[in-house]
Structure formats: C-alpha cells, structure tokens
Amino acid sequence: MPSPTTIAFIGGGNMAGALIGGLRRSGQAVEHILVIEPWAEQRERLAQQHGVTALPAADASLARAALVVWAVKPQSFAEAAAACAAQVGGALQLSVMAGIRSETIAAATGSQRVVRAMPNTPALIGQGIAGLYARPQVSDDERAHVEALLAPTGQTLWVDREDDLDSVTALSGSGPAYVFLFIESMMEAARRMGLSDAQGRALALRTFAGATELAMRSEDPPAVLRERVTSKGGTTFAALESMRADGVGEAIVRAVLAAQTRAAELGRGG
Ligand SMILES: NC(=O)C1=CN([C@@H]2O[C@H](COP(=O)(O)OP(=O)(O)OC[C@H]3O[C@@H](n4cnc5c(N)ncnc54)[C@H](O)[C@@H]3O)[C@@H](O)[C@H]2O)C=CC1
Ligand SMILES: O=C(O)[C@@H]1CCC=N1
Structure with missing residues (x-):
C-alpha cells in the first residue's frame, strides 16, 4: 500500500542528491526516502551527506512510494524501468531525465500520471530553476505536490507543450x-x-x-x-x-x- 509521504528515487547521482538535500532541509524523514543506486560509492555519499540508506537494486519496498523520481541518465532509463515496473505503477512519476518523453515513461511504468521536470545544478544551494510539464492525467493536487518537492531547490516554471522542455533543457538545464x-x-x-x-x-x-x-x-x-x-x-x-x-x-x-x-x-x- 503506497504511503502518501514516501518518495522513491531511481538513481542516486548528482541531481537526485540535490533534490534529496532539499527534501531533508524541508524536514522529510529519512524513513520516507527510498533510493535505488547500484554504485556503492554513490550509496556511501548519500549516507554521509543526507543520512539516507540507498538500496543497490529495486525490491518490493518500492511499492510503498506514492511518488517515484526518475533520476538516471536517459540512456539507462529502459533498463532501470524494467527492474522497477512491477512496483511503481500506482505512483505519480516525476522524471528529471533530459529528453525522455512522458509517453515513454507512462508506457514503461504503467502510470499515466507523469510529470517531467528539468532542474539545474544550482538546485544544490536552493538557487535553481526547473521547467515543468505534466501529462493531462496529473491532478492539480499532484502538480502542487511536485512544486512543493522542488520548492527548496529554487524556482519552478510550467510549460504547456512537452517539446518546450527540450528548450528549457538547452537554456537552463545545461x-x-x-x-x-x-x-x-x-x-x-x-x-x-x-x-x-x-x-x-x-x-x-x-x-x-x-x-x-x-x-x-x-x-x-x-x-x-x-x-x-x-x-x-x-x-x-x-x-x-x-x-x-x-x-x-x-x-x-x-x-x-x-x-x-x-x-x-x-x-x-x-
Ligand atoms: N546534472 C545536471 O545538471 C542535470 C541532470 N539532469 C538529468 O538528471 C539525470 C541524472 O543526471 P545526473 O544526476 O547528473 O547523473 P549521475 O550519473 O550523477 O546520476 C545517475 C545515477 O544513476 C545510477 N544508475 C545507473 N543505472 C541505474 C539503474 N538501472 N537503476 C538505478 N540507478 C541507476 C548511476 O549509478 C548514477 O549514480 C539525467 O537524466 C539528466 O538528464 C537534469 C537536469 C540537470
Ligand atoms: O548534459 C545533460 O545531458 C544533462 C541535462 C541538463 C544538464 N545536464
């Protein structure tokens, strides 16, 4: 049964670290942050910097998450999604991956409730700006939830057309x-x-x-x-x-x- 406050990160690298730092600063308890991160050195860094224990591979605990954040490289998405799909279909999906279309994410996860975000690294110090796009199946409350998640990392800006996220990526992401x-x-x-x-x-x-x-x-x-x-x-x-x-x-x-x-x-x- 998903817990409304549990957030799972698939990929625990730079961008996930910036978002997790923001969550921790805004009071999110470590028990409600799940991270899947295959690289041991990166798991160690997450534990040291944020007190979060990351798992090396997906397991049944992922089904607890009401929100799943996709923070792997675009090229790793298909493989990562295949390992998680059985657990994440009931959750709201938030992707920070460059390029990968929301339709692809919906097909790979079994959830049409997909928001794409394009943050940037000043998020680490709360000075970022993130472009956001939501599929029509995402509710206003879910949009507000995503905005609240990103608020500690800086500003947000919604775009109506998904293709505009490629321009946001080129301008403020990179x-x-x-x-x-x-x-x-x-x-x-x-x-x-x-x-x-x-x-x-x-x-x-x-x-x-x-x-x-x-x-x-x-x-x-x-x-x-x-x-x-x-x-x-x-x-x-x-x-x-x-x-x-x-x-x-x-x-x-x-x-x-x-x-x-x-x-x-x-x-x-x-
Ligand atoms: N670095 C940046 O400035 C920005 C990055 N992004 C996007 O964020 C995403 C992540 O980028 P970074 O954090 O910079 O990369 P990163 O390489 O620091 O992090 C990706 C992490 O995913 C892990 N990973 C690889 N395969 C996995 C799997 N199958 N399951 C779970 N984890 C797996 C890797 O071990 C790595 O730690 C990319 O899709 C990128 O397009 C978006 C905005 C800005
Ligand atoms: O270089 C990249 O592909 C990622 C997306 C935006 C910033 N870094």
Missing part, C-alpha cells in the same frame, strides 16, 4: 555549464594579465553575480545595461568588438540550439 565556461575564460585572462588565481576568481565571480543581480532588478533589457558599460572608444568597446569579430554571440546561440537538438535525440532513444 546553462550553468555555459556560465562556468565563461568564468573559466575570464580567470584564464586574469592569469595571463598577471593577476593571482584568487584575484581572478574573486573579480570574475563577483562580476557575474553583480551583473546578474543588476539585470534581475532592472527594468531595462540586458542590451541597454551592456550599452551603459560601453564608453565609445573605451575598453569595453574594444572587448565587445573583439567578441563580435569572433562571432561569440552567434556561437552561443548555435551552442544552445545544439543542446536542444541533442535533447530531442535523447527523447527518440539516441
């Missing part, structure tokens, strides 16, 4: 990696200009945080804020001209579209 790459490049430039690593790190990170906060608080679009930094014939102008000559802006757009294409491929089993 997005932290683009930001980190930009920061890495600024730190490399700091090094080449003779600043210490600590100085480069402090200057680059604070610049990102400050500029992002300014953009969030401002009524002006980012383009206007950028123009305000750019004195004619000055240093920013020199930097932006160099970026324009290198096609940096268009290259970033192409990169995001490549991620969207890959999300769609993963959905087709690619």
Whole structure:
C-alpha cells in the first residue's frame, strides 16, 4: 500500500542528491526516502551527506512510494524501468531525465500520471530553476505536490507543450555549464594579465553575480545595461568588438540550439 509521504528515487547521482538535500532541509524523514543506486560509492555519499540508506537494486519496498523520481541518465532509463515496473505503477512519476518523453515513461511504468521536470545544478544551494510539464492525467493536487518537492531547490516554471522542455533543457538545464565556461575564460585572462588565481576568481565571480543581480532588478533589457558599460572608444568597446569579430554571440546561440537538438535525440532513444 503506497504511503502518501514516501518518495522513491531511481538513481542516486548528482541531481537526485540535490533534490534529496532539499527534501531533508524541508524536514522529510529519512524513513520516507527510498533510493535505488547500484554504485556503492554513490550509496556511501548519500549516507554521509543526507543520512539516507540507498538500496543497490529495486525490491518490493518500492511499492510503498506514492511518488517515484526518475533520476538516471536517459540512456539507462529502459533498463532501470524494467527492474522497477512491477512496483511503481500506482505512483505519480516525476522524471528529471533530459529528453525522455512522458509517453515513454507512462508506457514503461504503467502510470499515466507523469510529470517531467528539468532542474539545474544550482538546485544544490536552493538557487535553481526547473521547467515543468505534466501529462493531462496529473491532478492539480499532484502538480502542487511536485512544486512543493522542488520548492527548496529554487524556482519552478510550467510549460504547456512537452517539446518546450527540450528548450528549457538547452537554456537552463545545461546553462550553468555555459556560465562556468565563461568564468573559466575570464580567470584564464586574469592569469595571463598577471593577476593571482584568487584575484581572478574573486573579480570574475563577483562580476557575474553583480551583473546578474543588476539585470534581475532592472527594468531595462540586458542590451541597454551592456550599452551603459560601453564608453565609445573605451575598453569595453574594444572587448565587445573583439567578441563580435569572433562571432561569440552567434556561437552561443548555435551552442544552445545544439543542446536542444541533442535533447530531442535523447527523447527518440539516441
Ligand atoms: N546534472 C545536471 O545538471 C542535470 C541532470 N539532469 C538529468 O538528471 C539525470 C541524472 O543526471 P545526473 O544526476 O547528473 O547523473 P549521475 O550519473 O550523477 O546520476 C545517475 C545515477 O544513476 C545510477 N544508475 C545507473 N543505472 C541505474 C539503474 N538501472 N537503476 C538505478 N540507478 C541507476 C548511476 O549509478 C548514477 O549514480 C539525467 O537524466 C539528466 O538528464 C537534469 C537536469 C540537470
Ligand atoms: O548534459 C545533460 O545531458 C544533462 C541535462 C541538463 C544538464 N545536464
């Protein structure tokens, strides 16, 4: 008999860890968190960080869960679902997997009640944003339950069309990696200009945080804020001209579209 408060995670890696951390911070008892995680080192990490005992393989205890969170790599889903299907059919399914369509999840689990979420790693510190899509069979209460589960990890944003989750994946799911790459490049430039690593790190990170906060608080679009930094014939102008000559802006757009294409491929089993 499912217990309304029991949540099972299939896959106990990075994303599951971020969600479990949020659950623990919001008071969810460890007895009501089940995790299936075949990798011993990862089970050890979950025990140390969150006090949660993970199982190496699915067993009958999974049938207790009213909510099942799918947090394996898309390529592992079919195998993971085959091992759990007998126990999870009565539960609400929540997938964080990139690409895998809700129809595929419904067919593999025997439950039409499927919500897909696309979180990102700032969820670890409660600063994430997750895109959400629900199949029509999901009730308003179940939508609210999923929102409550994700609330400790940051903001949520519903989309009406499932395909839009591929765009969310490309923008905010993968997005932290683009930001980190930009920061890495600024730190490399700091090094080449003779600043210490600590100085480069402090200057680059604070610049990102400050500029992002300014953009969030401002009524002006980012383009206007950028123009305000750019004195004619000055240093920013020199930097932006160099970026324009290198096609940096268009290259970033192409990169995001490549991620969207890959999300769609993963959905087709690619
Ligand atoms: N890392 C990220 O920034 C984000 C990841 N995602 C999605 O989250 C999912 C998980 O990604 P990560 O946590 O980064 O990967 P991860 O590799 O850290 O975690 C996946 C875990 O699943 C386990 N696993 C493999 N086969 C299994 C099976 N048959 N049964 C149960 N567990 C199994 C692995 O041992 C591993 O610990 C992916 O589908 C990804 O698309 C979504 C948003 C952001
Ligand atoms: O790279 C990936 O496939 C996953 C999905 C979004 C972020 N990481």
